[in-house]
Amino acid sequence: MKKNIRNYDLDDLKEELKNLSEKPFRAEQIFSWLYREKVSTFDEMTNLSLDLRKKLQEDYFVGSFQIEHKLVSKDGTKKYLFNVCDDQNNLIETVLMQYHHGFTVCVSSQIGCKMGCKFCASTGIPFMRNLEVGEIVQQIMEIEKDENIRISNIVFMGIGEPLDNFENVMKAIAILNHPKGLNIGARHISISTSGLVPKIYELVDRQLQCTLSISLHSANNETRSSMMPINQTYPIEELMDACRYYIEKTNKRISFEYALAKENNDNIEDAKELVKLLKGMLVHVNLIPINQIEDGNYIKSTNKNILKFRDYLNEHGIVATIRRELGSDINAACGQLRRQNLSEKRGR
Numbered sequence: 001m002k003k004n005i006r007n008y009d010l011d012d013l014k015e016e017l018k019n020l021s022e023k024p025f026r027a028e029q030i031f032s033w034l035y036r037e038k039v040s041t042f043d044e045m046t047n048l049s050l051d052l053r054k055k056l057q058e059d060y061f062v063g064s065f066q067i068e069h070k071l072v073s074k075d076g077t078k079k080y081l082f083n084v085c086d087d088q089n090n091l092i093e094t095v096l097m098q099y100h101h102g103f104t105v106c107v108s109s110q111i112g113c114k115m116g117c118k119f120c121a122s123t124g125i126p127f128m129r130n131l132e133v134g135e136i137v138q139q140i141m142e143i144e145k146d147e148n149i150r151i152s153n154i155v156f157m158g159i160g161e162p163l164d165n166f167e168n169v170m171k172a173i174a175i176l177n178h179p180k181g182l183n184i185g186a187r188h189i190s191i192s193t194s195g196l197v198p199k200i201y202e203l204v205d206r207q208l209q210c211t212l213s214i215s216l217h218s219a220n221n222e223t224r225s226s227m228m229p230i231n232q233t234y235p236i237e238e239l240m241d242a243c244r245y246y247i248e249k250t251n252k253r254i255s256f257e258y259a260l261a262k263e264n265n266d267n268i269e270d271a272k273e274l275v276k277l278l279k280g281m282l283v284h285v286n287l288i289p290i291n292q293i294e295d296g297n298y299i300k301s302t303n304k305n306i307l308k309f310r311d312y313l314n315e316h317g318i319v320a321t322i323r324r325e326l327g328s329d330i331n332a333a334c335g336q337l338r339r340q341n342l343s344e345k346r347g348r
Contacts, residue, residue: 005060006034006134009174010181020055028180030056035181038141040064063134065142082142084111084135090128093159094139102152107139109169110160115194116229117215119259119290119298122159130165136172140182154184157192157213163199170206186210192257197234200242204249212246213255213286214239218265219273227265227298236277244281253282259290261298266305271312278318285313285320 008016013027026048033045042048042056068091069081078096083089095106112127113120140151154176156162162169173189175181186209193200194215203212218224225231231239243254256278260266274285287310289300301309306322313320 002059002061004063004132004134005030005056006063006137006175007132007171009133009171010178012171020052020059022052026052031178031180034062035141035175035178038145063138065138067142067146070146078143078147080139080143080146082139084131084138088128092131092135092139094143095158096143096147099153103147103149104153104155105140105143105151106155106158107136108158108160109136109156109162109165113160114164115161117194118227119217119261121291130168131160133168133171133175136168137175137182140176140184151182151184153188153190155190155192155213157190161194161196162191163193163196163203166199166202170208173208173210190255194228194230195234195239196230197238197242200239200246204246207250209252211255212252213257214243215259216256216274217259219270219277223265223270227261240277247282251282253284255284255286257286257288259288259298260301260306260309261290262301262305264298266301266309268308268312271309275313275316275318279316283318285318287320287322289322 005013010027010031013031014024017024017027017030029047030045033039037044039045040062042053042060042062045053045056048056064085066083066085067080068083069079071079073079076098080094080096082092082094084092090111092108092111094108097104097106108131110127110130112125112129113122114127116123140154143149144151156169169191173186173191176184176189177186190211190213191203192213192215200212215228216224217227219236221231221235224236246252247254258265258274278285287306289306290298291300310320310322
């Protein structure tokens with residue numbers, strides 16, 4: 001079976017070329033063709049010998065996606081539903097957002113998600129598999145090609161739990177960050193997790209310069225467990241120990257994601273608990289007006305409560321901002337487009 005050549009970072013590619021009895025510099029040439037020149041066939045790699053191109057064609061392919069749907073918001077946000085062109089024609093979502101500092105892409109790391117967060121549109125649709133390294137990178141490349149732009153920031157906040165696909169995400173970041181790859185600075189890459197505690201410790205060992213975001217959503221175990229089943233395995237106390245260790249060893253700030261749901265986690269008592277939990281830590285709290293999903297039990301907090309919550313945190317020494325709502329008119333929350341597509345297919 002042929003292998004997707006985009007699944008290899010530069011070090012792995014050198015090993016693959018070694019197995020083909022080729023010199024390591026050939027791997028650098030191929031890497032450059034893939035990510036600098038962004039070619040889609042081996043025939044375009046004109047500084048490789050015909051013999052090597054033939055070898056590559058026999059054993060590998062250059063991955064590509066098809067755009068199944070593309071939605072454009074009135075605020076400029078663009079949501080892609082990609083067909084990953086595997087045996088099952090699986091679908092993933094990727095979102096392009098424009099800010100004053102450049103273009104940001106929110107990528108998926110899995111086809112489906114195992115975490116079962118009650119407020120997430122990915123819950124209730126089947127988990128299929130982890131995305132391969134090349135499939136993670138391909139999301140950025142397809143959008144750059146479609147929009148004729150240069151992506152400057154990546155957030156791993158799409159479908160799936162990035163740390164549940166740890167090795168593939170790490171290798172994808174190596175390609176994204178490499179000067180001969182897509183050359184996106186590590187500080188411009190953010191990894192979000194629902195709280196896989198052992199992987200947070202492992203992330204420290206990797207000594208990456210990426211930003212870590214934690215989906216928290218409550219400062220007490222009862223409420224958080226009702227929203228996020230992962231909290232039953234790794235309760236807040238264990239999660240916060242891992243976060244303190246991360247900050248101590250990396251000296252990097254953690255961003256805590258907090259989705260505000262009306263009459264659930266959005267009152268001043270909740271804010272007080274959050275201040276107590278985070279006091280003295282190097283953190284930033286990103287407040288998110290929650291997106292209501294089909295058959296979901298949570299609805300967005302009122303603007304008044306959101307502002308009061310933010311102001312309370314700031315007044316008590318916790319830096320907090322409200323995430324700007326983008327793409328609300330195109331169901332930009334991760335999983336909604338894939339969920340809708342699957343529902344339509346079942347209804348046929």
